[in-house]
Each structure stands twice: as structure tokens, then as C-alpha cells.
Amino acid sequence: MSDIKVSAQEVHKSFGDTHVLKGIDLEVRRGEVSCLLGPSGSGKSTFLRCINHLESIDSGRIEVDGTLIGYREHGERLHELKPAEAAAQRENIGMVFQRFNLFPHMTALENITCAPVFVKRTQRSEARQRALELLDRVGLADKADAYPRELSGGQQQRVAIARALAMTPDLMLFDEPTSALDPELVGEVLDVMKSLAESGMTMIVVTHEMGFAREVADTVTFMDGGVVVEHGTPEEVLVRPQHGRTKAFLSKVL
Amino acid sequence: MSEITRAVPVARPRPIQAVPLRHPWRNLLAFALIFLLLAFIIDAAQREAYDWPAFALYLFDVRVVQAAGVTLALTFLAMLGAVVVGIVLAVMRETDNPVLRAIAWGVIWFFRGTPVYVQLVFWGLLSSIYQTINLGLPFMEPWLVLETADVIPLFWIAVLGLALNEAAYMAEIVRAGLLSIDPGQTEAASALGMGWWLTMRKVVIPQAMRVIIPPTGNEVISMLKTTSLVTAVPFSWDLCTRTRDISAATLNPIPLLLVASVWYLFFTSIMMIGQSRLEKHFSRGQLGHGTTPKRRKHREPAERGPMVLASPEAVAAPGGGAGAPDGAGMPEGGGR
Numbered sequence: 001m002s003d004i005k006v007s008a009q010e011v012h013k014s015f016g017d018t019h020v021l022k023g024i025d026l027e028v029r030r031g032e033v034s035c036l037l038g039p040s041g042s043g044k045s046t047f048l049r050c051i052n053h054l055e056s057i058d059s060g061r062i063e064v065d066g067t068l069i070g071y072r073e074h075g076e077r078l079h080e081l082k083p084a085e086a087a088a089q090r091e092n093i094g095m096v097f098q099r100f101n102l103f104p105h106m107t108a109l110e111n112i113t114c115a116p117v118f119v120k121r122t123q124r125s126e127a128r129q130r131a132l133e134l135l136d137r138v139g140l141a142d143k144a145d146a147y148p149r150e151l152s153g154g155q156q157q158r159v160a161i162a163r164a165l166a167m168t169p170d171l172m173l174f175d176e177p178t179s180a181l182d183p184e185l186v187g188e189v190l191d192v193m194k195s196l197a198e199s200g201m202t203m204i205v206v207t208h209e210m211g212f213a214r215e216v217a218d219t220v221t222f223m224d225g226g227v228v229v230e231h232g233t234p235e236e237v238l239v240r241p242q243h244g245r246t247k248a249f250l251s252k253v254l
Numbered sequence: 255m256s257e258i259t260r261a262v263p264v265a266r267p268r269p270i271q272a273v274p275l276r277h278p279w280r281n282l283l284a285f286a287l288i289f290l291l292l293a294f295i296i297d298a299a300q301r302e303a304y305d306w307p308a309f310a311l312y313l314f315d316v317r318v319v320q321a322a323g324v325t326l327a328l329t330f331l332a333m334l335g336a337v338v339v340g341i342v343l344a345v346m347r348e349t350d351n352p353v354l355r356a357i358a359w360g361v362i363w364f365f366r367g368t369p370v371y372v373q374l375v376f377w378g379l380l381s382s383i384y385q386t387i388n389l390g391l392p393f394m395e396p397w398l399v400l401e402t403a404d405v406i407p408l409f410w411i412a413v414l415g416l417a418l419n420e421a422a423y424m425a426e427i428v429r430a431g432l433l434s435i436d437p438g439q440t441e442a443a444s445a446l447g448m449g450w451w452l453t454m455r456k457v458v459i460p461q462a463m464r465v466i467i468p469p470t471g472n473e474v475i476s477m478l479k480t481t482s483l484v485t486a487v488p489f490s491w492d493l494c495t496r497t498r499d500i501s502a503a504t505l506n507p508i509p510l511l512l513v514a515s516v517w518y519l520f521f522t523s524i525m526m527i528g529q530s531r532l533e534k535h536f537s538r539g540q541l542g543h544g545t546t547p548k549r550r551k552h553r554e555p556a557e558r559g560p561m562v563l564a565s566p567e568a569v570a571a572p573g574g575g576a577g578a579p580d581g582a583g584m585p586e587g588g589g590r
Contacts, residue, residue, distance in 0.1 A: 091447035097438060101439060
């Protein structure tokens, strides 16, 4: 088995006339925590959403575990997968959103058991047991019967992480997971992510939390204007940036 | 608590002697209306023209009860058809295919834009416009030729006419429900590997129902009364037409109008109860309805505290340093 978990080559994406991704290359190794940084509009969230084919790509290729994502290769051409096939590919890729996107009509427990029960056909009792373990892991064992409305932002985001983990993914995508949180609630979510990283999960994290990037990330990728400007260890990118654009960005956020 | 309120030294005002605003004219109007209502009831009970003995006689007359059943069946079947066709039209209007979108738009435009009475007359004339139904392939001798009038009874013509008219309205109601769901919901479902149909069934529809049910309840009640127009087909076994036919024979229309009204009101009342049950069922997780399912335990008010206080704390935290969290408790403490 190759050491490379995610590989993206020359990924291009436009929304109408706006060229959002202008040839992104990226490799993420198994067990690596990779942070994507960059000013808003740099295409980092769009790129993240391409990795589980929530967005289609215009050219280039994205592979997870050596499998092409969202497309089937047929001679020289790539054919977009049917929705059901794309859905099947997403089962092993967890995603956490900026705005949590919990299902408001389900309790925390039901949010977590929903996909295992209906997608993977896990026994209800087994899914429930696993959900309770996951809730305990994110520190919310006592909130199993709470509805999302009754939880704080930080608690909702931790349930959302548990929900993604319930599908036993081997890759987790985080799309600015703490940007919608009140400042004092950011820490509890980052702590859960940190312990997830320590357990060996491969993680790609779009974030503005420089502290998290410096402390937890194995690699940091700085994007601007739809291209990768700089890529390396947190030390290389955050402490000794080589490019002017990276320096300018860091001077604004640090 | 009291030490915290002292953090900002303000003088304590004297408690006010609160006298609520009085509304004498409003009360007078209420009494006047009660008087008028009582007067009306007492008068109506004695008035000959209402012919209450006849009313009592016909209320549970076999023909009337049967007609009430027919009206209920018409309402139910027409609404069922309308919901199914309406969902199809709503989904068609939201697809990427421009032809499907245009067709759905055209159907809604036509059925919403012409009077239902005219549509029902048209459907009634179906068997004279298309006298036979030919089954087979185009440009070939048909395998089977059926007389339209024999194949489709008038009852089903009435259901068809009512359903297609109503479908145009239901399509817009369903579409509004689907559009009310945050796209983040379907995205989260997709990211979990859920397919389109599963996402609709478990995530979108249960939430959309909250938006769909109130106007649909309106439509059901409106449909119950619109069934009285099926006489245009002409179909004459519904409640309104039947009671009118009876009164035409007895030359005593007023008690039969009352009989029909009572039956319509009875059905409407039942529908309203059903609607409020449904609304409760689909309001799971909404504020004030969080505890709907029986298995939910009673929540301590304190559990909600942190969430409500979250924003003042957030505002206070960066500037205030160590004293800030205490300061955030002040508005609450000061009120006691």
C-alpha cells in the first residue's frame, strides 16, 4: 500500500467566468495532518470540497488511496460518476463544515446513527452503542438526547465531528471548523481535533487557527489566488516563509 | 450575586406602583357582541323558516350521509392525486433540464390560470371530445378501441379534474418547502454517503413538512368545499348537489342548506385537529418543541444558560481580562 493518501494533480475549477482553482498540486501522506491556509477567496474551501466531489472539477485529477475521485477513467476521458457511485466514495471520507450542518430534527444521537444505519445498514443497537462511545470521546456523553438547537456552537461542532467519525472514515476533511464559533468555544473543538490527529487520522484542515497549524499540523500549505504559493512544515511556512504573499498574509493574521 | 451588582455603583430606584392600562371601550364592545350573539341564537331557535324539525330529520338521512361520504372520498382522492402530481411538478421545476422545467411551468400556468369550474366542465366533455380510447402504436391499427364514457365513470372524472387543478397549487407549496431547506443540509447528507432519495426521505422532507403542512391544510379544507363544483361534470352525488336535489323535491331549501353546512363544518373541524397533530409531529427539534417525543426528559433551565449567555461573554472576553466573565453575569444579577 502506497504511503500517499491523497494526491491532487493540476486541479482546475471555475464557477462561471471565475477561475477559482488554477492548477492545484498536493500530496498528503497516510496519518498526516495537513493544514490549508490562505486569505478568503483563495480557493482553499473549494479545493477541499473537490476532494470528496461535493464540487466537480474541470481538469486535473484527485485520487484518494489511488482511486480517482468523482470520475471514471475511460481511455483518454474522465466520465463523471453517477450520484450513487459518488456517494459510495464519500462513505470513507468524513467532512466537518463551518456551519456544523447538523440535522435539526434529530437528536445528537440520531444525527450520529443516521448514516451508519441507513447507508451502511448497521444494526440499530450496534450503531447506538458506537454513537454513545463517540459522544463520550468528544466529551458530550450527557447530550445524547439533546437537539442541535439546545447545544452551543462548540457542542454542535463536536457532535458533527462524532457524526463524521461514525462512518469510520480514514480521511477527515475540516472546512474552517472553528470560524463560526464564539472565541471561548474554539478551544474545545480544537482539542477534539488534536486528539483525533494523535490517534493517527489523516486530516486535511482548512483553518485560520495559526496556533493549531503550528502545533498539530505536519505540513502547511499556503494558497492564494487559486494556486499553492508555499508548502512545507509549519516551521518552514509559518516561521520562515519564502514568498512575499505568505509573509504579507502572516503579518496580518499573527 | 449581590456583590456582583455592586460592581457598578448606581442608586436603587423606588419600586413603582404599577397600574395596568385599562380598556373600557374594548370591554364594552365585548359585552355588546355577546348580547348580539345570544339574541341571534335565541331568535334562530324559535324562527319557523329554519324548520329545525326538518333539519333533524335530514341531518342523518341515508342519502345525506352517503353524499357526505362521497364528498369526503372526492376530497381525499383528489388531494392524494394533487400531492403526487404536485411533488413531481415541483421536482421538475427544480431540475437542470430546461424542457422539464418549462413543461412543469406550463402545466402550473394553465391549471392555476383557468377557473376550476371551467376545467370540470371540460373534463366532463372528455367523452364527447374523445369518444373512443384507442390502445396501440401510433400510425397503426389500434389493438383495442374503448368507449370513453364506459371506461371512466363520472366520479373519477371529477377526481381527475379536481386533482389536476389542485396539483398546480400543491406544486408551488411543495417547491416552497424544498427551497426552505438550507443547502448545507443536503451537503452534510451527501458527505455522509447518503444518496438523493435517502437524503430526501430522512433529511429534506421531514424538515420541509414544517413549511408544507400549514398551506396544505388550507388546501384540503378548500378542496372539501370545491367538491361542491363537481356538479359541472355533471356529477351529482356529492353533499352540496345532493342536498340541493332533495330540497328541490321538498321545496324546503333552508334546512337542507343547514344540514350541508353542518356536515362541511364537521369535516373541517376534524381536518383542523389532524393538521395541528401533524404540525406537532414535524416540529421536532424546534425551540419550544424540543421535548415533544415522550422519551425526552425534563430539562433544567440552567442547561440552557451557557448558550444564551454565550454572546455577551464573547464580547466581554477579549478586552476585559480576568474580570470579564463576572461582568457578563451582570445584566442577570442586576434584575433581581
